[in-house]
Amino acid sequence: MDIQRLTAARQGSESLLLRDEELTQTWQDFQLSSMPDLLSALHLCHAVHALAESGLLQRLRDGVEEDLLDGLNQRIASNLLRYLVLKGVLEEWQGTFRLTRRGALLTSEISLARLGFYLEAYGPVVQRAGDLVTGRAVYGTDVRRSNGPLSRHCGTVFAKYYTPIVLEAMRDRGAKRILDLGCGAGQLLVDVCLNDPEITGVGLDIAPAAVETARDLARRHGLEHRLEFVVADAFDPATWPPVCSGAEIITSIGVLHEHFRDGNKAVVEILNTYADVLVGEVMLLIGEPEPFYDDRENDSEFFLMHVLTDQGFPVDRATWFSIFAQTRLTCRQTLTWANAGPRMCFYDLTLKR
Numbered sequence: 288m289d290i291q292r293l294t295a296a297r298q299g300s301e302s303l304l305l306r307d308e309e310l311t312q313t314w315q316d317f318q319l320s321s322m323p324d325l326l327s328a329l330h331l332c333h334a335v336h337a338l339a340e341s342g343l344l345q346r347l348r349d350g351v352e353e354d355l356l357d358g359l360n361q362r363i364a365s366n367l368l369r370y371l372v373l374k375g376v377l378e379e380w381q382g383t384f385r386l387t388r389r390g391a392l393l394t395s396e397i398s399l400a401r402l403g404f405y406l407e408a409y410g411p412v413v414q415r416a417g418d419l420v421t422g423r424a425v426y427g428t429d430v431r432r433s434n435g436p437l438s439r440h441c442g443t444v445f446a447k448y449y450t451p452i453v454l455e456a457m458r459d460r461g462a463k464r465i466l467d468l469g470c471g472a473g474q475l476l477v478d479v480c481l482n483d484p485e486i487t488g489v490g491l492d493i494a495p496a497a498v499e500t501a502r503d504l505a506r507r508h509g510l511e512h513r514l515e516f517v518v519a520d521a522f523d524p525a526t527w528p529p530v531c532s533g534a535e536i537i538t539s540i541g542v543l544h545e546h547f548r549d550g551n552k553a554v555v556e557i558l559n560t561y562a563d564v565l566v567g568e569v570m571l572l573i574g575e576p577e578p579f580y581d582d583r584e585n586d587s588e589f590f591l592m593h594v595l596t597d598q599g600f601p602v603d604r605a606t607w608f609s610i611f612a613q614t615r616l617t618c619r620q621t622l623t624w625a626n627a628g629p630r631m632c633f634y635d636l637t638l639k640r
């Protein structure tokens with residue numbers, strides 16, 4: 288170390304300014320590494336999540352001023368607001384806070400759903416990445432994603448981008464009864480019913496919590512007479528309750544790719560099991576993430592979630608087609624959004640003739 292003593296203005300006591308080339312270089316390297324920006328993004332994600340979760344966001348949207356911090360830890364809440372002002376999420380004027388334009392975009396329905404997906408649903412997994420890599424913890428035993436928030440946040444995004452695709456596919460076939468395998472929080476079924484008063488359906492999921500949430504959602508929309516939800520294994524049609532029969536369209540969105548963990552053959556076998564229940568013109572509509580394995584639109588984050596949860600990885604369209612070719616199903620058409628929504632492709636499958 289080669290410390291230089293630089294002269295500094297003397298104001299009462301002596302002020303020494305020190306300089307060392309090596310330490311300066313190391314600090315500059317840290318700045319250039321982009322780590323400061325990453326830390327900032329990490330904390331901002333948590334702070335925005337806290338803003339929404341604490342109810343403060345809704346109060347800000349409602350224009351609450353006086354009672355903004357009612358019922359909260361006043362000191363922490365007020366300082367969190369100050370932090371968000373520093374970050375350009377809020378603006379403060381004469382003691383009142385409002386969302387900035389950036390704040391409004393960061394707290395849009397889609398932004399919060401994406402945030403909740405990574406922070407709430409998969410946060411418990413990412414925090415244990417080191418343990419998972421070393422084997423000190425095992426996914427599914429010691430570490431689990433949070434299924435409630437997963438269904439909820441997926442539901443928000445899926446409702447916007449996938450419901451129109453399912454409606455399009457149903458209209459095309461004149462289908463009125465739908466069976467949704469791995470229905471999660473039931474958002475798709477509810478939205479489809481709200482869009483067409485003649486549609487009825489059944490949602491099936493292995494997670495009792497998801498089924499409960501779905502039933503509640505249907506009740507809140509007055510759809511309990513048109514929609515039923517059951518706990519069952521989507522991959523074992525022989526165990527499905529009788530209410531699952533009679534569907535004119537069977538959907539399964541974001542569920543099947545987990546089985547790539549057991550190899551392509553496992554997925555071929557599941558699809559062939561579905562072929563057994565596809566009588567007549569019944570259509571199977573599979574919606575699966577379409578990864579490009581690049582670093583755009585959080586594709587790499589999505590990949591990491593699959594790595595850490597030891598799931599099978601989503602595969603590209605060509606691989607899906609090679610899989611369909613090994614089944615008794617054929618793909619009539621694919622449906623995707625050109626430039627909107629998560630990268631997802633829908634495959635409209637029927638029995639091979």
Ligand SMILES: C[S@@+](CC[C@H](N)C(=O)[O-])C[C@H]1O[C@@H](n2cnc3c(N)ncnc32)[C@H](O)[C@@H]1O
Nearest residue numbers: 441442469470471492493494520521540541542
């Ligand atoms: C990524 S989420 C997709 C949820 C829903 N399809 C949607 O689009 O919002 C996957 C869902 O599949 C369910 N699932 C996983 N394995 C299943 C199985 N063997 N049988 C039924 N559901 C299953 C999970 O509980 C979860 O709700």
